[in-house]
Amino acid sequence: MTGAMGSAASRRRFLHLLAGSPLFAAGAGDGAVLSDLKDALNVLEFEDAARKAIPPAHFGYLSTGVDGDATLRANREALARIQLRPRRLIDVSTVDTSVDLLGTKWDTPILLAPVANQGAFHAEGEAGVARAAKQKRTLQILSTFSSYSVEQVNREGGRPVWFQLYPTSSLTVAERVVQRAEAAGCPVLVLTTDIPAGRNPETQKRFERLDKRRCSSCHGDSMPASSFRRPIFKGLDVAGLVPYNATLTWGYVDRLRRMTKMKLVLKGIVTREDARLCREHGVDAIVVSNHGGRAEETGRATIESLSEVLDGAGSTLPVLIDGGFRRGTDIFKALALGARAVAIGRPYVWGLGAFGQAGVEKIIDLLQAEFRLIMQQCGARSLAEITRQSVTGL
Numbered sequence: 001m002t003g004a005m006g007s008a009a010s011r012r013r014f015l016h017l018l019a020g021s022p023l024f025a026a027g028a029g030d031g032a033v034l035s036d037l038k039d040a041l042n043v044l045e046f047e048d049a050a051r052k053a054i055p056p057a058h059f060g061y062l063s064t065g066v067d068g069d070a071t072l073r074a075n076r077e078a079l080a081r082i083q084l085r086p087r088r089l090i091d092v093s094t095v096d097t098s099v100d101l102l103g104t105k106w107d108t109p110i111l112l113a114p115v116a117n118q119g120a121f122h123a124e125g126e127a128g129v130a131r132a133a134k135q136k137r138t139l140q141i142l143s144t145f146s147s148y149s150v151e152q153v154n155r156e157g158g159r160p161v162w163f164q165l166y167p168t169s170s171l172t173v174a175e176r177v178v179q180r181a182e183a184a185g186c187p188v189l190v191l192t193t194d195i196p197a198g199r200n201p202e203t204q205k206r207f208e209r210l211d212k213r214r215c216s217s218c219h220g221d222s223m224p225a226s227s228f229r230r231p232i233f234k235g236l237d238v239a240g241l242v243p244y245n246a247t248l249t250w251g252y253v254d255r256l257r258r259m260t261k262m263k264l265v266l267k268g269i270v271t272r273e274d275a276r277l278c279r280e281h282g283v284d285a286i287v288v289s290n291h292g293g294r295a296e297e298t299g300r301a302t303i304e305s306l307s308e309v310l311d312g313a314g315s316t317l318p319v320l321i322d323g324g325f326r327r328g329t330d331i332f333k334a335l336a337l338g339a340r341a342v343a344i345g346r347p348y349v350w351g352l353g354a355f356g357q358a359g360v361e362k363i364i365d366l367l368q369a370e371f372r373l374i375m376q377q378c379g380a381r382s383l384a385e386i387t388r389q390s391v392t393g394l
Helices: 002-019 043-051 055-064 070-080 125-136 150-157 172-185 202-209 223-229 250-259 272-280 302-313 330-334 345-354 357-379
Strands: 099-102 104-106 109-110 161-165 188-192 264-266 287-288 319-322 341-346
Touching: 043 055, 043 345, 055 202, 055 345, 070 202, 070 302, 109 357, 125 150, 125 345, 125 357, 150 345, 161 172, 161 287, 172 188, 172 250, 188 250, 250 264, 287 302, 302 330, 330 357, 341 345, 345 357
Parallel strands: 109 341, 161 188, 188 264, 264 287, 287 319, 319 341
Antiparallel strands: 099 104
16 A cells, blocks of 8 residues: 555656646647637747647757756756745835846846747747847847848847857857957847857757658758858858867956957856856856756756855846746746846747747737736835845745
8 A cells, every 4th residue: 555655646746747847838738739829828838839830850959958858847846946925015006127237228127048040940030039029128139040140130129139159169250250240239248158068959859850851951961060051150161160169268258358349248157156257257247047958967957056156246247047937927036036137048939930020029928927917916116126035945
């Protein structure tokens, strides 16, 4: 009997974890796939809609973590362990969700993280995302490997994006890319630091087995080289180039500081020690990130790293965060724990893949509505009133 009861308890724990998995959460409900934006209740419903619309190999690229996806799951599970502490009898008829980031005011602290190759998910790609960001007055961070040029994305968005830099294996190429982004008017350079030597995306590889198309139909004859067919590399010598740079050091950060007048943000910082070094090397802001669980299999959520990064960053260095944010309550929790803003990745690309620009706008609307509501329920009339006292449990 004890063994049977233990087995049943184990099954319940497994089913509970399965229900919370980011790969299965969108399937909860009546099994119907979202087909009309007016029916959308939350962003999780967009995952299955995107899965239906996006070719399997491309959806696998979007969905994958690394190794066994433990870190991808950890991002969600850690957020679920944090509880809110609502306050009562406060006039919350007026709520201000605006935030200042490096001198620019935005209507919401919900940002659009850099995601590469968005043309693989929908023909509108980063241009459609830029139009959505313009409509919702939120910040878009553009990947080095954007399907559209930085100049066109800036035109579509009505104001320059922040530009994310993969350092690549060539400093000369990186310098030319940085110069082009700066010439296009980008005010901020976001250096990705967390993939120095590649990764092991097992889930992506499994999805690729389901895709019967020839890879050359999208990528040509050479998969690694295909990444460098993106507009930002036009006219550059990319022979033998790889997206990563195993020689990346703080000396590289110092060279970037001298190379550009753009403000410099480091993305992928998860420890107190590296946050302190960011401050010492004159970095303007930090993004706490594990690349959405796509960098290395630490099993540690970004929200669990936030406290020590804030400690290392000090009181003046802004700290942003990404990784697993799917609800307005998630956004609130991160701000309560000290983040200045939260970047989403997969959710808005689900919206793009399933519905184009309109889908991205709907994702932002849903998250913003949830976020505004939980602010009111917790008695916070501005972001300044979201404090550590608003949460417990971590």
